[in-house]
Amino acid sequence: MLILLTIALVAATALGFTQPHAGSEKKLAAQQLFRQTLSARAALSLEEYIRQLERVTAFDGKFAEAFHELGRAYIEQETIAGRDRAIVALERAIQLAPQNTEYRYTMAKLQLRRGAYATAKSEFRKIMKLDPMDARPYYQLALFREEDMLHYRDMVSPHENATIYFYEFANKDFAEAERLFRSAIGLDPKMADAYHHLAGLYFDAQLYEKMATLMEKAVTHLSSVDLFLFLGLARQQLGKADAAMQAYQQALELMPPADRAFFYSLQTVLSPDSLKIYERTPDSLQTQRQQLFWTARDPLFLTEANERLLEHFGRIAYANLRYGIPEKNIAGWKTDRGQTLIRFGQPRWRTRTRADLGTSATGRVTLNASKEFWDYGDFQMIFEDRFLNRNYAFAWGGVGEIDGKVIFDEKIRELPERYVFPHGGGRLKLPHVIAQFRDRQNPDSTKVEIYFGVADSVVYSTKPALHRGLFFFDENWSVIRQWREKRRLVNSTAAADHLADRWPVRMRPGTYQISLEVLDPKSSRSGAERETVVIEDFSAERLHMSSVVLAVADSSSSVLELYRDHNVHLVPVFLQEFFGETPIYVYYEIYNLALDAAGRSRYHLDYVVEPAPENKGLISRAAIRLGKLLGWRRQRMTIGSTFEAAGGSHDEKLYQRLEILGQPAGQYHLTIRVTDRVSGQSASRRVTLAIKQKNENND
Structure with missing residues (x-):
C-alpha cells in the first residue's frame, strides 16, 4: 500500500503538479495534491506527510486549510522547533480565514502547551465571540479559573504584623469557573470533562448535594468511568454507602481489567517491607491477601458496602483528577500528593505559601518556591512548586530543613495508611462483657453470652429501634457466622444513661475475630467493637469454671437477666464499674465436680480481691507513696474469704455477694479458685x- 501511494504522489508530480503555471492551475494542483496527501496519511511517515503539505502550501500560499493541517503536523513532531513552525503555519491559516474557529482552537491549544497562557485565553475568548454556541472555549477558560481557585484557596502570605489570606480571590474564581463549566455543559451535554471538573469543584467546596445531582445528570448522557467514580464519591460523602458502592461498581465494570485490578491492589497502601513481599506473591495469593486486607478494615459489617474500600476508590478518583499531569501522561496517583492522599486521605488543614525571593548565606539572590503544607494533626507533609508549574512535589530538604520525601518514607513505615470512619457524625460507644458457659444442649459447642450497652445520651432519651449485628470471622477474615436484627434496647440499673442488651449465641471452640455493631438508622450513627476471642472447650472430663460475671440485683428486666432464684435476680454489669456502696454479685458455673461414694460433691472456694497494679509514671508513684506515708491517701487492701461447699451434682451454678464496702476507688482484681x-x-x-x-x- 505504501509503494502504491508513493507512486501515486510521484506520478502526480510527474503530471505537472510541481510546476503549474497559471494561478488557477496552481490552486487546482494544490487542492488535488492536498486531497491525495490526506488520503495517504496512514501510509506516510510524519516527515513525508509534512513534506507533501509543504509542497501544497508552496503551490497555493492562500490555502488556509492546508496551512492548518501543516500546523497540526508540526505539532505532532513534539519538538520546540516543530511547535515554532506550527505557530507560523497556524498564524497564516488564521490570517487567511479569521472567522474559522477550528484554526483558532488549534492555535489556542498549542499556546497552552507552550505556556503562553495569556495568548491562549485571548484566542478562546475570540472563539466565544465568533461562535457563542461552541462549548469548548467555555470549558478551557473554566479550567484556568479552576486552577486559580485551587491555587488561591489555601494560600497565605505571612507578614510581620499580619497574615494575608486569599479567600476572596478563590471565591471569585470558583463562581466564574462554575458558570463557565455549566455553560459548556449546557451547550454540549455530552462533554464528560466539563462534568468531571465541575464535580471536583463541588467536592472541594463540600457541595456534595450539588455534586451528586450533577453526576446523576451526567451519567444519563454518558457512560464514563470517571463520572461514575465521582458519582460514587458524592454519594459516599452524603453517607449513602450502598448507593456509592453501586456507582463505583458501575465504574469498575467499564474499566479495562488492568485498571480494575489496580483499584483493589494494595501497592499504594502497604508499608515498603510488606510491599516487597506482596509483589513477590503469586497473583492468586495476591487476590486472597487483598480480600483479607479490605475485609479486615471494613468499619461496619452491618452495611452492605465496605466503607474503607469506598474511601480508597474515592481517593484514587480524586487524586487522578487533581494531581495528574496530562502533558507528561502521569496519573495523579503516581504523584507525591496523590500517593499521600491515597494513604492518609484529605488533611485536616492545607496551607500554601507564595513564592518569593530570598538571599543565601553568601548573599546570592535565591527563589523560595511556593510550599504546600498538609496537616494531619499528628504529622505534617510538605510539598513545593520548585519548577513554578503548580505541580507540587515533596519538598527538598536543604541544610537545616525538613525533606518531604524523608517524612513520607518514615511515616509509611510506621503508619502505611489511615482511615477514620465518621460513624454518621458520632461513634456510639459499646461497653461490653463476653462470658462463656458450657452448652448443655450441644457438648461440641460453647454458649457465649455478650452483654453490652450503648453509651449515648441522644439514643438513651429517644430509645429508637436499632440495628444490631454480631459477626464471627476466622483468622483470614472469612465469615464463620453472622447475625443481624433490629430491636429496641432496654434500660438497665447496672449502668446509668445506658441502653442495654444481651446476645446469646452458640459457637464451636476456636479463635475468632469478632465484631459487635449497632446502627441507628435515623441518625446513621453507629458503633463497632472488634477483638480477638478464644472460645473455650468445656467438653473435656476435668474440672472447669465458666467465665466469672459481675452483676447487680435487678428484677426490672427479664431481657438482661443472667440468673434468678427465689432470693435474687441478677443482671450483668457490662461496665465492670461499681460505686463503693453498691452490692456486687459474682456469678459463675463449675463443671465436672467428682462425687464421693455417697454421691456428694465437696469443694473449697477461695475469693481474693486485690488492688490491680497502678500504671503510673515515676513522679505519680512517688506522690502516691508520700501520700500513704502522710495519711493523705487511704491504702487499698487485699480482701479474702474461703468457703467449704457440698452438693449433689457434677455441675453447680453459684453466685456470691462480695462485701468490699469502704474500699478506696481504683482498679481491683477478683480471683476465684x-x-x-x-x-x-x-x-x-x-x-x-x-x-x-x-x-x-462516670464517662
Whole structure:
C-alpha cells in the first residue's frame, strides 16, 4: 500500500503538479495534491506527510486549510522547533480565514502547551465571540479559573504584623469557573470533562448535594468511568454507602481489567517491607491477601458496602483528577500528593505559601518556591512548586530543613495508611462483657453470652429501634457466622444513661475475630467493637469454671437477666464499674465436680480481691507513696474469704455477694479458685472491676 501511494504522489508530480503555471492551475494542483496527501496519511511517515503539505502550501500560499493541517503536523513532531513552525503555519491559516474557529482552537491549544497562557485565553475568548454556541472555549477558560481557585484557596502570605489570606480571590474564581463549566455543559451535554471538573469543584467546596445531582445528570448522557467514580464519591460523602458502592461498581465494570485490578491492589497502601513481599506473591495469593486486607478494615459489617474500600476508590478518583499531569501522561496517583492522599486521605488543614525571593548565606539572590503544607494533626507533609508549574512535589530538604520525601518514607513505615470512619457524625460507644458457659444442649459447642450497652445520651432519651449485628470471622477474615436484627434496647440499673442488651449465641471452640455493631438508622450513627476471642472447650472430663460475671440485683428486666432464684435476680454489669456502696454479685458455673461414694460433691472456694497494679509514671508513684506515708491517701487492701461447699451434682451454678464496702476507688482484681476435695483438681478465674466514688466522672 505504501509503494502504491508513493507512486501515486510521484506520478502526480510527474503530471505537472510541481510546476503549474497559471494561478488557477496552481490552486487546482494544490487542492488535488492536498486531497491525495490526506488520503495517504496512514501510509506516510510524519516527515513525508509534512513534506507533501509543504509542497501544497508552496503551490497555493492562500490555502488556509492546508496551512492548518501543516500546523497540526508540526505539532505532532513534539519538538520546540516543530511547535515554532506550527505557530507560523497556524498564524497564516488564521490570517487567511479569521472567522474559522477550528484554526483558532488549534492555535489556542498549542499556546497552552507552550505556556503562553495569556495568548491562549485571548484566542478562546475570540472563539466565544465568533461562535457563542461552541462549548469548548467555555470549558478551557473554566479550567484556568479552576486552577486559580485551587491555587488561591489555601494560600497565605505571612507578614510581620499580619497574615494575608486569599479567600476572596478563590471565591471569585470558583463562581466564574462554575458558570463557565455549566455553560459548556449546557451547550454540549455530552462533554464528560466539563462534568468531571465541575464535580471536583463541588467536592472541594463540600457541595456534595450539588455534586451528586450533577453526576446523576451526567451519567444519563454518558457512560464514563470517571463520572461514575465521582458519582460514587458524592454519594459516599452524603453517607449513602450502598448507593456509592453501586456507582463505583458501575465504574469498575467499564474499566479495562488492568485498571480494575489496580483499584483493589494494595501497592499504594502497604508499608515498603510488606510491599516487597506482596509483589513477590503469586497473583492468586495476591487476590486472597487483598480480600483479607479490605475485609479486615471494613468499619461496619452491618452495611452492605465496605466503607474503607469506598474511601480508597474515592481517593484514587480524586487524586487522578487533581494531581495528574496530562502533558507528561502521569496519573495523579503516581504523584507525591496523590500517593499521600491515597494513604492518609484529605488533611485536616492545607496551607500554601507564595513564592518569593530570598538571599543565601553568601548573599546570592535565591527563589523560595511556593510550599504546600498538609496537616494531619499528628504529622505534617510538605510539598513545593520548585519548577513554578503548580505541580507540587515533596519538598527538598536543604541544610537545616525538613525533606518531604524523608517524612513520607518514615511515616509509611510506621503508619502505611489511615482511615477514620465518621460513624454518621458520632461513634456510639459499646461497653461490653463476653462470658462463656458450657452448652448443655450441644457438648461440641460453647454458649457465649455478650452483654453490652450503648453509651449515648441522644439514643438513651429517644430509645429508637436499632440495628444490631454480631459477626464471627476466622483468622483470614472469612465469615464463620453472622447475625443481624433490629430491636429496641432496654434500660438497665447496672449502668446509668445506658441502653442495654444481651446476645446469646452458640459457637464451636476456636479463635475468632469478632465484631459487635449497632446502627441507628435515623441518625446513621453507629458503633463497632472488634477483638480477638478464644472460645473455650468445656467438653473435656476435668474440672472447669465458666467465665466469672459481675452483676447487680435487678428484677426490672427479664431481657438482661443472667440468673434468678427465689432470693435474687441478677443482671450483668457490662461496665465492670461499681460505686463503693453498691452490692456486687459474682456469678459463675463449675463443671465436672467428682462425687464421693455417697454421691456428694465437696469443694473449697477461695475469693481474693486485690488492688490491680497502678500504671503510673515515676513522679505519680512517688506522690502516691508520700501520700500513704502522710495519711493523705487511704491504702487499698487485699480482701479474702474461703468457703467449704457440698452438693449433689457434677455441675453447680453459684453466685456470691462480695462485701468490699469502704474500699478506696481504683482498679481491683477478683480471683476465684475452686478446689475439688474429691478429685484434688482445681480451677481458677480472674476478672477486673473498678470501684468509683459518687463524685467521680462516670464517662
